[in-house]
Amino acid sequence: MTLKHQLRKFDQFRRSKMPNLxxxxxxxxxxxxxxxxxxxxxxxxxxxxxxxxxxxxxxxxxxxxxxxxxxxxxxxxxxxxxxxxxxxxxxxxxxxxxxxxxxxxxxxxxxxxxxxxxxxxxxxxxxxxxxxxxxxxxxxxxxxxxxxxxxxxxxxxxxxxxxxxxxxxxxxxxxxxxxxxxxxLGHTLVEPFLHTLAFTKEELDSGLQVSRNLRNNQARLTIAYFRGARGDKLLSDKTWLTILSKFERATNQQVQWVEILSPDISSPIKTGVKTFQTADLRHLAAVLKHLDAFICCDTGPLHLADAAGASCIGLYSHTNPSSFGVIGENTINVADIENLDAQAIGKKLNLF
Missing domain, CATH: 3.40.50.2000 (Glycogen Phosphorylase B;)
Structure with missing residues (x-):
């Protein structure tokens, strides 16, 4: 019996006894x-x-x-x-x-x-x-x-x-x-349901300035993406390059890509792209808010960006988007990643 199987059996036993405990x-x-x-x-x-x-x-x-x-x-x-x-x-x-x-x-x-x-x-x-x-x-x-x-x-x-x-x-x-x-408890909920962060003016100004630097102070289509993910949600480099290529072909504009780096991802997948990294999650959120879109396959960073009010493209290979998808007005959940339609996504999010 493997260690993994032993741990699974123990967890089943623990769960069966937990109600009584x-x-x-x-x-x-x-x-x-x-x-x-x-x-x-x-x-x-x-x-x-x-x-x-x-x-x-x-x-x-x-x-x-x-x-x-x-x-x-x-x-x-x-x-x-x-x-x-x-x-x-x-x-x-x-x-x-x-x-x-x-x-x-x-x-x-x-x-x-x-x-x-x-x-x-x-x-x-x-x-x-x-x-x-x-x-x-x-x-x-x-x-x-x-x-x-x-x-x-x-x-x-x-x-x-x-x-x-x-x-x-x-x-x-x-x-x-x-x-x-x-x-x-008898309370009438206030609609629409707000799921967003409450930024200060200073946070928004700082995020805007970084976004301008990433755009080289030009009015160009600028899309950020983050490749990190846990377990089965992680997409291959080949899949990511295909996704980026689909967006490049779908628009007649030059896309300024911004790869979000992390301790696990220290270098970009493509040459010639901008990169951004910060340990301050609120600052990251404020930056993403001011870019044209954010693509990600991991729920944590996606919901950070969604809470910032960013235009999000959520890639869901194993997670149910009905329960864990992005919910902002200018967002889209993609479950069929292999057949991702960049043209349709771009039109829905008013990217091109």
Whole structure:
């Protein structure tokens, strides 16, 4: 039996036993000191803790519509957010968040986690809110003090989130499905659903200046692309060169290509292209916003660009675009990469 198969068997065993372990834990350690039976009215909710522990960059960008709607639903409340790592809080800059906490929720980060919990256990929140009901987030919620604990309904975790909301017809896209939790609390959602970053003028000006430099201060079609991806989503160099060639043939303009580099991709695939690299994700987003389009096959960078308001061309070889695709007005999801129609995409995005 291979190691991979052994690990898979162990994971299946762990998952089969997890419901019973969860229930036992909740019975033993649930903090119900100030838990109230009934849902608080809107005017009674003055302090909210939103919990979302996830390391995937795309999933954190998916939280933007929920945070914006939550801010509209409780305009006078203080909103705290618990995330996994400090870099994630930059996504929510300028959205009037009171305080960020970082769980470092892993075995390696156990001491940082315990330090954070020691601080949080001194606070009684009016509402502890889980947009997604993961086991980890529910365990943290169990240990904290809250008058209301809210999530979507889950049979094992309802013992903790007593004010859970049953969702009958959830929205399919992962960034919008959790909005039903707010509807279940009686809030009318504000449309259109905003999934975008809140940039400062300085950030936008800086991004614009970089974009002008990448264009050589000329009014020319400038398209950025990023080749990095995990696992099966990674496209071959041959596929990428074919995609770039299709766009070059589809327009009578000269295309200024900009390859986004990263620690994993240190040199461009084509000669004569511009390159750009930065560790500042908000700056990268502001730059992409001011270019004509962005092509990518990995959901994380795609959703960063989508949240920036960039024109995105998402290449989906293994991921379901109905649930994880780009959702901006000037974006397109491509599932049939082999038969990509650059001419049709260019017309839809007003590139040529």
């Amino acid at each position: 969860e229930t036992a834990f909740y019975h033993l350690f649930s903090n119900t000191a100030n838990l109230e039976k009934h849902k608080l009215t809107k005017d009674k909710v003055k302090h909210i803790l939103l919990i979302r522990n996830n390391k995937r960059i795309g999933n954190i960008y998916f939280l933007l519509p929920f945070v914006r709607q939550l801010r509209d639903a409780y305009p006078d409340a203080k909103i705290d957010i618990m995330l996994n790592e400090p870099w994630q809080s930059n996504i929510f800059n300028n959205l009037e968040i009171n305080h960020f906490y970082y769980s470092h929720f892993s075995f390696q980060g156990i001491f940082k986690f315990l330090k954070m919990m020691k601080t949080l256990r001194k606070i009684t929140y009016d509402m502890i809110l889980l947009p997604q009901t993961s086991a980890g987030d529910t365990i943290i919620t169990a240990l904290l003090d809250g008058r209301n604990k809210v999530s979507s309904y889950h049979p094992q975790r309802n013992l903790i989130c007593m004010h859970a909301v049953r969702i009958e017809n959830p929205r399919e896209h992962a960034a919008l499905g959790c909005l039903s939790v707010l509807e279940g």
